[in-house]
Amino acid sequence: MKTIYVDNAATTRVDDEVLKEMIPFFSEKYGNPSSIYSLGRDTKKAVETAREKVAKAIHANPDEIYFMGCGSEADNTAIKGVAYANQKKGNHIITSKIEHPAVLDTCKTLEKQGFEVSYIDVDEKRICQIR
Numbered sequence: 001m002k003t004i005y006v007d008n009a010a011t012t013r014v015d016d017e018v019l020k021e022m023i024p025f026f027s028e029k030y031g032n033p034s035s036i037y038s039l040g041r042d043t044k045k046a047v048e049t050a051r052e053k054v055a056k057a058i059h060a061n062p063d064e065i066y067f068m069g070c071g072s073e074a075d076n077t078a079i080k081g082v083a084y085a086n087q088k089k090g091n092h093i094i095t096s097k098i099e100h101p102a103v104l105d106t107c108k109t110l111e112k113q114g115f116e117v118s119y120i121d122v123d124e125k126r127i128c129q130i131r
Helices: 016-027 038-057 069-085 101-112
Strands: 092-096 116-122
Touching: 069 101, 092 101, 101 116
Parallel strands: 092 116
Antiparallel strands: none
């Protein structure tokens, strides 16, 4: 029986081309890119090269590219970053009640830090209902 995977929002098979590029970093070039030893410096160079390639592909600056370990980390970083950067303009965040737990948990944390969060209802068609 052939398996059909339909949960690509949670995790996705790595593209063959990407896997081929990554194999050395799983076996021989696994140094910590934040370290000062040669294995780490080689890894850091590879990360910076990847950052430059991504930036060029989307017409961004390399210092605008951040690599995250997972979607939850990216959600957390983006929401908190925008919230803190704009706190002087206001501290009200609006989100839906059906967001991923990474979004909802980040909003709950921000509430504890004094932000106001509105959790909007969603109907059966996933349309937000502001009341």
